[in-house]
Amino acid sequence: MTDLTDLPDLAVRTHGGTVMAASDEFFADKENLIKPEPPTFQPHTFTPKGQQYDGWETRRRFGRGEGNDWVVIRLGAPGIVRAIDVDTAFFLGNYPQACRIEATGAEGYPAVDDLTDWFELVPTSPLAGGTHNVFTVDCPVRVTHLRLHILPDGGVARLRVHGEVVPDPRLLTRVPFDLVATLNGGRVTDCSDSFFSPPSNMLQPGESRFMADGWETARRRDDGHDWAVVALACPATALIAELSTTHYRGNFPDRVSLSGSSGGSEWFPLLPQTRLQADTTHRFRLDGDRPITHVRIDSHPDGGIGRFRLYGTPTEQAVHGLVERWLNALPESQAVAVLAAAGLAPVPRPVADVTDLVKPLLA
Structure with missing residues (x-):
C-alpha cells in the first residue's frame, strides 16, 4: 500500500469528521464534502436555487466583491496529513480556479472563532474541473482541523484528507482499547482479496x-481461504476479539481463526477455527499472553465480515512510544498547552526519552 491515497481519510464522516463552518453554501451544502460515498450527478434536477450538485457550492463572488470562500473541517481522526484530494467531480463550469489549504492543532473542542495558529499545508494551487486534484503534503505536524480556501468561489464535490492517525494517548489509558481501530492507528497491511469491499472497512x-x-x-472455487493482516496501533497483548457479520446472511464465513505476530512474519494462534453465525456480533476471549504487533484474520473459506475489534493492553514500551510520537507531532502551541495542563514546563522537541513525562501526561 504505497499510494498515499490508500491511507485512511482523516476527515470522512464515518470516522467522525464534521464540517464546522463555511463562508457560504448557497447552492450546495458544505456537509457533502466529507460524505463517504463517491459523488453522483443527476442532470436536470433543479431546486429553486438551480441544478442540484452533490458537493459544496458557493454563490458567484468573482467581480462582485473581494475575498474568497472557505470551509473549516474538524478531523474525526487527528493525525499527520500526507495527501489531500480536492475532488471537483461534475463541477465543470463552476469549479474554483485554485485552492489553498491550512491546518491547525487544538486541544478539546474549540469553536471556529477560537481556532488560531493556522499554518499552510498546500499553497495556492490551480484546480481542474471534473477530476481528482491530489496534493502531496510534507508536514510532520499532527493536526485536528483543516481550512480549505477556494479561489474565488465555486464547487467542490469531496475533500479527502489522507494521512497517518496519531491518537491522543491520554484517551487510550485506563479504558478498553481497540488495538485495530482506524481511529486509534490500526491499519490493514495486506489481504488475499477485496473484490466486493476492502478489509479496511472492518476497522x-x-x-x-x-x-x-x-x-x-x-x-x-479452490481449496484455499481468504485472509487479511492488520497492523495494531501499538504492540500489545490481545485479550478479546469481536467479529461482526452484520448484514451478511447468505455470504458470511463458515469459520474464522486469528493469529498473532511480533513483526508480521512468524505467526502463532490466538483463536482456533471457530464457526460463525449470520448477521451476528461474536465475542471471543483469546488465550494468547504474548505481545503482538500484527493480527491475521483467516476467513474460511470466504465471505463477509462487517466489523473487527481487538481489545487488549499495550505494553509499557508501547505506551511510551505512543506518547513520544504524539508529543513530538503536536504543533508548538498545543504542545506547550498540553505540558502546562500536566504541570510540566516546556521541553525542547523532539523528545527522545519520555519516561519522566508519561505519568503526569496520562494522569
Whole structure:
C-alpha cells in the first residue's frame, strides 16, 4: 500500500469528521464534502436555487466583491496529513480556479472563532474541473482541523484528507482499547482479496451500515481461504476479539481463526477455527499472553465480515512510544498547552526519552 491515497481519510464522516463552518453554501451544502460515498450527478434536477450538485457550492463572488470562500473541517481522526484530494467531480463550469489549504492543532473542542495558529499545508494551487486534484503534503505536524480556501468561489464535490492517525494517548489509558481501530492507528497491511469491499472497512467506528460497509471477498472455487493482516496501533497483548457479520446472511464465513505476530512474519494462534453465525456480533476471549504487533484474520473459506475489534493492553514500551510520537507531532502551541495542563514546563522537541513525562501526561 504505497499510494498515499490508500491511507485512511482523516476527515470522512464515518470516522467522525464534521464540517464546522463555511463562508457560504448557497447552492450546495458544505456537509457533502466529507460524505463517504463517491459523488453522483443527476442532470436536470433543479431546486429553486438551480441544478442540484452533490458537493459544496458557493454563490458567484468573482467581480462582485473581494475575498474568497472557505470551509473549516474538524478531523474525526487527528493525525499527520500526507495527501489531500480536492475532488471537483461534475463541477465543470463552476469549479474554483485554485485552492489553498491550512491546518491547525487544538486541544478539546474549540469553536471556529477560537481556532488560531493556522499554518499552510498546500499553497495556492490551480484546480481542474471534473477530476481528482491530489496534493502531496510534507508536514510532520499532527493536526485536528483543516481550512480549505477556494479561489474565488465555486464547487467542490469531496475533500479527502489522507494521512497517518496519531491518537491522543491520554484517551487510550485506563479504558478498553481497540488495538485495530482506524481511529486509534490500526491499519490493514495486506489481504488475499477485496473484490466486493476492502478489509479496511472492518476497522471503521460504529456498526456496519450495510453489506458493502464491511469486508467481502469474491466466491472461492479452490481449496484455499481468504485472509487479511492488520497492523495494531501499538504492540500489545490481545485479550478479546469481536467479529461482526452484520448484514451478511447468505455470504458470511463458515469459520474464522486469528493469529498473532511480533513483526508480521512468524505467526502463532490466538483463536482456533471457530464457526460463525449470520448477521451476528461474536465475542471471543483469546488465550494468547504474548505481545503482538500484527493480527491475521483467516476467513474460511470466504465471505463477509462487517466489523473487527481487538481489545487488549499495550505494553509499557508501547505506551511510551505512543506518547513520544504524539508529543513530538503536536504543533508548538498545543504542545506547550498540553505540558502546562500536566504541570510540566516546556521541553525542547523532539523528545527522545519520555519516561519522566508519561505519568503526569496520562494522569
